[in-house]
Amino acid sequence: xxxxxxxxxxxxxxxxxxxxxxxxxxxxxxxxxxxxxxxxxxxxxxxxxxxxxxxxxxxxxxxxxxxxxxxxxxxxxxxxxxxxxxxxxxxxxxxxxxxxxxxxxxxxxxxxxxxxxxxxxxxxxxxxxxxxxxxxxxxxxxxxxxxxxxxxxxxxxxxxxxxxxxxxxxxxxxxxxxxxxxxxxxxxxxxxxxxxxxxxxxxxxxxxxxxxxxxxxxxxxxxxxxxxxxxxxxxxxxxxxxxxxxxxxxxxxxxxxxxxxxxxxxxxxxxxxxxxxxxxxxxxxxxxxxxxxxxxxxxxxxxxxxxxxxxxxxxxxxxxxxxxxxxxxxxxxxxxxxxxxxxxxxxxxxxxxxxxxxxxxxxxxxxxxxxxxxxxxxxxxxxxxxxxxxxxxxxxxxxxxxxxxxxxxxxxxxxxxxxxxxxxxxxxxxxxxxxxxxxxxxxxxxxxxxxxxxxxxx
Amino acid sequence: xxxxxxxxxxxxxxxxxxxxxxxxxxxxxxxxxxxxxxxxxxxxxxxxxxxxxxxxxxxxxxxxxxxxxxxxxxxxxxxxxxxxxxxxxxxxxxxxxxxxxxxxxxxxxxxxxxxxxxxxxxxxxxxxxxxxxxxxxxxxxxxxxxxxxxxxxxxxxxxxxxxxxxxxxxxxxxxxxxxxxxxxxxxxxxxxxxxxxxxxxxxxxxxxxxxxxxxxxxxxxxxxxxxxxxxxxxxxxxxxxxxxxxxxxxxxxxxxxxxxxxxxxxxxxxxxxxxxxxxxxxxxxxxxxxxxxxxxxxxxxxxxxxxxxxxxxxxxxxxxxxxxxxxxxxxxxxxxxxxxxxxxxxxxxxxxxxxxxxxxxxxxxxxxxxxxxxxxxxxxxxxxxxxxxxxxxxxxxxxxxxxxxxxxxxxxxxxxxxxxxxxxxxxxxxxxxxxxxxxxxxxxxxxxxxxxxxxxxx
Numbered sequence: 001x002x003x004x005x006x007x008x009x010x011x012x013x014x015x016x017x018x019x020x021x022x023x024x025x026x027x028x029x030x031x032x033x034x035x036x037x038x039x040x041x042x043x044x045x046x047x048x049x050x051x052x053x054x055x056x057x058x059x060x061x062x063x064x065x066x067x068x069x070x071x072x073x074x075x076x077x078x079x080x081x082x083x084x085x086x087x088x089x090x091x092x093x094x095x096x097x098x099x100x101x102x103x104x105x106x107x108x109x110x111x112x113x114x115x116x117x118x119x120x121x122x123x124x125x126x127x128x129x130x131x132x133x134x135x136x137x138x139x140x141x142x143x144x145x146x147x148x149x150x151x152x153x154x155x156x157x158x159x160x161x162x163x164x165x166x167x168x169x170x171x172x173x174x175x176x177x178x179x180x181x182x183x184x185x186x187x188x189x190x191x192x193x194x195x196x197x198x199x200x201x202x203x204x205x206x207x208x209x210x211x212x213x214x215x216x217x218x219x220x221x222x223x224x225x226x227x228x229x230x231x232x233x234x235x236x237x238x239x240x241x242x243x244x245x246x247x248x249x250x251x252x253x254x255x256x257x258x259x260x261x262x263x264x265x266x267x268x269x270x271x272x273x274x275x276x277x278x279x280x281x282x283x284x285x286x287x288x289x290x291x292x293x294x295x296x297x298x299x300x301x302x303x304x305x306x307x308x309x310x311x312x313x314x315x316x317x318x319x320x321x322x323x324x325x326x327x328x329x330x331x332x333x334x335x336x337x338x339x340x341x342x343x344x345x346x347x348x349x350x351x352x353x354x355x356x357x358x359x360x361x362x363x364x365x366x367x368x369x370x371x372x373x374x375x376x377x378x379x380x381x382x383x384x385x386x387x388x389x390x391x392x393x394x395x396x397x398x399x400x401x402x403x404x405x406x407x408x409x410x411x412x413x414x415x416x417x418x419x420x421x422x423x424x425x426x427x428x429x430x431x432x433x434x435x436x437x438x439x440x441x442x443x444x445x446x447x448x449x450x451x452x453x454x455x456x457x458x
Numbered sequence: 459x460x461x462x463x464x465x466x467x468x469x470x471x472x473x474x475x476x477x478x479x480x481x482x483x484x485x486x487x488x489x490x491x492x493x494x495x496x497x498x499x500x501x502x503x504x505x506x507x508x509x510x511x512x513x514x515x516x517x518x519x520x521x522x523x524x525x526x527x528x529x530x531x532x533x534x535x536x537x538x539x540x541x542x543x544x545x546x547x548x549x550x551x552x553x554x555x556x557x558x559x560x561x562x563x564x565x566x567x568x569x570x571x572x573x574x575x576x577x578x579x580x581x582x583x584x585x586x587x588x589x590x591x592x593x594x595x596x597x598x599x600x601x602x603x604x605x606x607x608x609x610x611x612x613x614x615x616x617x618x619x620x621x622x623x624x625x626x627x628x629x630x631x632x633x634x635x636x637x638x639x640x641x642x643x644x645x646x647x648x649x650x651x652x653x654x655x656x657x658x659x660x661x662x663x664x665x666x667x668x669x670x671x672x673x674x675x676x677x678x679x680x681x682x683x684x685x686x687x688x689x690x691x692x693x694x695x696x697x698x699x700x701x702x703x704x705x706x707x708x709x710x711x712x713x714x715x716x717x718x719x720x721x722x723x724x725x726x727x728x729x730x731x732x733x734x735x736x737x738x739x740x741x742x743x744x745x746x747x748x749x750x751x752x753x754x755x756x757x758x759x760x761x762x763x764x765x766x767x768x769x770x771x772x773x774x775x776x777x778x779x780x781x782x783x784x785x786x787x788x789x790x791x792x793x794x795x796x797x798x799x800x801x802x803x804x805x806x807x808x809x810x811x812x813x814x815x816x817x818x819x820x821x822x823x824x825x826x827x828x829x830x831x832x833x834x835x836x837x838x839x840x841x842x843x844x845x846x847x848x849x850x851x852x853x854x855x856x857x858x859x860x861x862x863x864x865x866x867x868x869x870x871x872x873x874x875x876x877x878x879x880x881x882x883x884x885x886x887x888x889x890x891x892x893x894x895x896x897x898x899x900x901x902x903x904x905x906x907x908x909x910x911x912x913x914x915x916x
Contacts, residue, residue: 102699103801125701147644158642160651161619176890182799183831184616185868186605186655187875187886188895188913193618193651197644214701241560243583243672288746341640343561373641410643417645428645432634436902437646443901444894455646 001041004062008044008086011054016092018043027072027089028081033336033384034394035077035419040067040087047092049167049175049206056204056449057173059086065452068200070110070142073134075337076418078146078199078454088204090141096120097207104212105164105181110141110205117210126212129156132414133323144205147197149414151319154372155247155283156213158414160196167207168195171445181209194440199416200451202444217285219247221315222293224303225274229253229355229367231302232276233348236371238299239280240344244292247283249372250322251276253351256329256366256379260321263328268321271305276351278303278371279318325368325379332364332381336393340404341375341413353403354378360399361392375413376404398424417455425456459499462520466502466544469512474550476501485527485547486539491794491842492852493535493877498525498545505550507625507633507664514662514907515631517544523910526658528568528600531592533795534876536604536657536912546662548599554578555665562670563622563639568599568663575668584670587614590872591781602663605655607872609777612830613705613741614671616872618654625665626653629903639667652898657874658909660902675743677705679773680751682761683732687711687813687825689760690734691806694829696757697738698802702750705741707830708780709734711809714787714824714837718779721786726779729763734809736761736829737776783826783837790822790839794851798862799833799871811861812836818857819850833871834862856882875913883914 008017018024019042029037041064046052059066068088069079081087094111101124108117114135117128131150132138142148144166149158156162165179178191195202226232232251239249252260254275261268270277280296282289289310297306309315329335342350351367354376358365361380369376378400382393401411401424411417411424426434437456441448448458466475476482477500487495499522504510517524526546527537539545552569559582566575572593575586589608590596600606602624607616614620623637637643637650653660684690690709697707710718712733719726728735738754740747747768755764767773787793800808809825812834816823819838827834836858840851859869859882869875869882884892895914899906906916 100801102695102803104698147648149642149644153642158644160648170890170894174890174893176894177888178891180799180868181801181866182833182868182871183802184607184611184799184828184833184871186607186616186872187868187870187879188883188891189898190605190618190651190655191891191894193648197648214703237560240562245672284746288742341638341642343558343639344641345560370642375640375642408639410638410640410645412645413640413642414644421645425646430635432628432632433636433646433649435632436628436634436649439901440647440898443897 004058004064005042007058008042008055011058012044012046012051016045027087030072030074030077030079032075032077032418032420034397035080037077037080038083038085040081041084043087043089045089045092049169052169052204052206053173053175055086055088056169060171060173060447060449063447066449067451068204070139071137073138074142074146074418075339076416077420078416078418080419082452091139093206099124101126103181106210106212108140108208108210110139110208112140114138114140114143121212122215125215127215128162128210128212130159130162140208141205144196144208145198145200146416149375151248151250151370153370154249155245160193162211163192163196163208164211165209166192166195166205168203168205170203171447171449176203179209199418199454201441201454202450216247216283217289218312219281219283219315220289220293220308220310221318222280222296222306222308223318224278224300225270225305226276226303227273229276229351230348232278233351235278235300235302236347237345239296242295242299244295246280246292246296246372248281250279251369251371252322252325253367255364256325256368259328259331259366260324262331263324264321269307273304279322281315322368325366329366329379329381334384335379335381336397337377337379338397338400339377339412339415340401340409342404342407342409344374346407347371347374347376349407350376350403354400357396357399361396363389363392363396365396419454422456462516462522463500465516466500466513469516470502470504470509474503485545488530488532488535488537490533490535490876490878492855493538495535495538496541496543498539499542501545501547503547503550507627510627510662510664511631511633513544513546514627518629518631518905518907521905524907525909526662528597529595531596532600532604532876533797534874535878536874536876538877540910549597551664557582559584561639564668564670566598566666566668568597568666570598572596572598572601579670580673583673585673586620586668586670588617588620598666599663602654602666603656603658604874607833609706609708609828611828612707613703618651620669621650621654621666622669623667624650624653624663626661626663628661629905629907634661637667657876657912659899659912660908674705674741675747676770677739677741677773678747678751678766678768679776680738680754680764680766681776682736682758683728683763684734684761685731687734687809688806690736691809693736693758693760694805695803697754700753700757702753704738704750704754704830706739708737709827709829710780710783711825713822714783714826717786717789717824718782720789721782722779727765731762737780739773780826783824787824787837787839792842793837793839794855795835795837796855796858797835797870797873798858798867800862800865800867802832804865805829805832805834807865808834808861812858815854815857819854821847821850821854823854877912880914
């Protein structure tokens with residue numbers, strides 16, 4: 001292994017290779033507590049595509065696995081180290097290579113932080129929609145690898161919908177360029193969208209060409225408080241059925257509201273009888289935004305309280321509460337957040353299912369999520385030091401997925417499969433689906449070099 | 459081969475297998491005159507997924523290639539028969555299985571005609587955006603296989619952007635189900651988008667789950683006439699730069715305008731000095747639509763004439779002219795339409811390039827296209843019976859692609875590679891890209907059963 005380390009140091013420089021176990025430990029896992037992880041042989045920080053190629057070739061020749069990662073904000077263990085691997089940290093490849101205002105696109109390296117890209121293009125009146133909750137510290141490379149979503153998806157889709165092309169280092173060290181710089185293009189298989197969401201199992205993304213949109217108008221915000229999750233869920237269904245497409249539509253249940261209010265030392269104004277809060281925004285601007293929110297207000301006829309505002313700061317404060325839920329839950333203990341997406345007509349049933357599971361396992365479960373696209377994050381509060389609670393939290397985590405699947409949903413709306421939902425992927429896609437996954441993996445990475453055992457086993 | 463034919467008849471019934479060469483000849487090619495084609499051994503019409511499985515297994519066991527096709531409206535020869543193959547015509551699998559209004563999705567068989575789906579969902583206030591020019595006779599299966607575009611793409615994307623999941627019969631006859639019924643979902647590789655646009659080379663699509671949108675407002679229409687293609691191209695760039703997203707933005711050059719006017723016996727009102735007509739629509743409705751078109755009018759400052767209307771019929775007539783261009787060109791001879799997509803800032807250069815090529819080869823070239831996304835269809839008028847003209851048309855066809863690539867574009871924006879642009883795919887994606895295509899094809903179709911030689915050779 002000393003020869004490998006020497007080669008890695010030649011490839012990226014001495015300072016780009018960490019081997020001290022105390023230091024490498026902080027790169028061995030992401031934010032998902034349930035996922036297994038091993039100890040890396042080394043943690044490597046490449047500075048450019050050529051260095052990535054050199055690292056891949058050095059590891060491939062010795063069959064040492066590579067686990068690529070960004071900031072480590074993931075919630076599925078996809079970026080967790082496997083024993084004896086090289087963790088390839090892409091955060092130092094963080095240049096915004098180009099912003100082409102006239103063609104509304106940006107070319108970026110994978111280490112660029114989501115928020116930095118948003119800020120950079122905003123100056124030119126442009127908008128990069130994907131906004132995962134960790135947008136202020138997660139990287140574009142991680143977003144691409146997990147096909148990250150966020151609060152924008154109800155109107156603007158997930159990460160893959162904003163990707164035009166990629167540069168990827170393959171298992172033999174060759175560089176693949178996929179996609180294009182044009183708005184449309186159908187030359188060959190859509191390799192771009194195959195690599196997006198492949199969780200580092202097929203190659204290392206070293207550059208991305210991203211489609212940008214015109215910067216939307218400052219959002220107008222509506223909050224509706226419901227006395228039951230069923231009436232809130234029914235309102236979501238009606239909003240969809242009426243053909244409305246708000247730019248954001250989030251839901252918080254009672255537990256989430258209480259946690260956020262306590263943590264932020266503020267009142268969300270939902271009132272004591274509130275079981276669910278729906279937060280909607282329209283970024284259509286002016287009259288159109290007021291019209292959209294007025295229609296939503298009409299639809300929320302069973303709400304105990306509806307409040308609308310065009311004040312941007314007030315809207316931001318409401319969203320701050322929504323975004324703070326996970327952190328706020330730490331008042332009660334550690335959290336374990338799940339990720340399940342159901343048809344939009346089944347949201348109320350999913351929330352009810354989570355309430356039932358909460359009672360059964362005897363743990364608090366807060367439900368927050370992207371109501372506009374049925375993507376819910378039931379979050380279990382538990383004490384990881386208590387083995388019994390840990391086991392019950394794990395059971396709740398799985399039971400939630402079972403409810404989601406039974407409702408016609410998917411076991412991950414945006415966090416990915418990683419190292420925590422492998423058996424659930426198999427359940428969802430079945431044996432033929434799994435076989436095709438393995439065939440594609442073997443075709444592109446025959447030695448199982450990249451992130452082995454993530455998503456599925458070979 | 460008699461055994462195979464007997465097995466096919468057992469699979470789909472006697473009436474579902476055609477072998478008379480006079481009859482099968484009409485299923486041996488699509489609408490692209492340059493593409494090579496062979497004579498099929500048989501033309502088979504399956505009625506359901508089980509029949510497709512039986513046909514695939516029968517052919518696979520004898521290594522008889524299968525070429526799947528829909529209505530045959532394609533423009534790349536992707537659906538052209540190879541010698542001795544079974545042509546699998548999917549047009550009788552044409553059921554709209556389900557329209558789920560509340561979750562805004564439809565489940566359809568591949569033989570459903572695009573226009574029939576549009577009509578069926580419109581009754582429920584829903585909208586299926588992809589609208590290739592042949593939308594009144596092309597099928598959803600063909601649209602999926604070629605990742606078809608249309609006039610809607612500037613605002614609503616291409617076919618792949620509307621697909622949630624697929625059912626596909628694989629080379630061994632097994633049924634793969636990809637994707638989901640939820641709005642979001644990232645469980646596993648994005649196999650859905652791998653099959654979309656794969657031109658029948660990876661499997662036979664037997665069902666599709668499609669995302670629908672709320673029906674937009676009746677469109678308002680603007681027409682702007684320019685004295686030069688350069689000023690029209692510059693206007694397109696400015697419209698994009700200003701952050702406007704019309705629901706349609708088409709361009710017609712002088713040759714197209716004259717042909718359409720003659721064919722339709724109407725005046726488009728562009729005037730004799732008009733070199734390019736820009737047609738824009740907004741489906742935002744009411745005040746917002748008027749505002750969008752007013753901003754476009756402001757931007758078209760170099761236009762000789764700008765005309766706006768909220769009259770739906772008047773708007774439809776203008777679009778009829780645009781849609782009629784190819785048919786109208788038959789006044790002058792046969793046509794050969796190309797498909798190239800360039801960055802939106804380079805449209806004027808592409809049109810200029812086509813004018814230069816037209817002069818060089820001595821053939822009329824009409825340029826029409828989807829200006830809003832840079833996807834142009836320069837169409838060469840020629841006499842296919844004249845060998846010299848045929849050769850010059852072929853040269854022009856290739857020269858246009860070379861200009862497109864040199865401008866940073868792609869050799870196909872929406873028609874596909876098929877059997878006509880194979881060497882251009884290789885040029886565009888390079889040797890590593892081609893290798894990855896071959897690896898994926900071999901992984902999923904190791905015996906090269908499906909549409910062999912289309913897109914690329916093994």
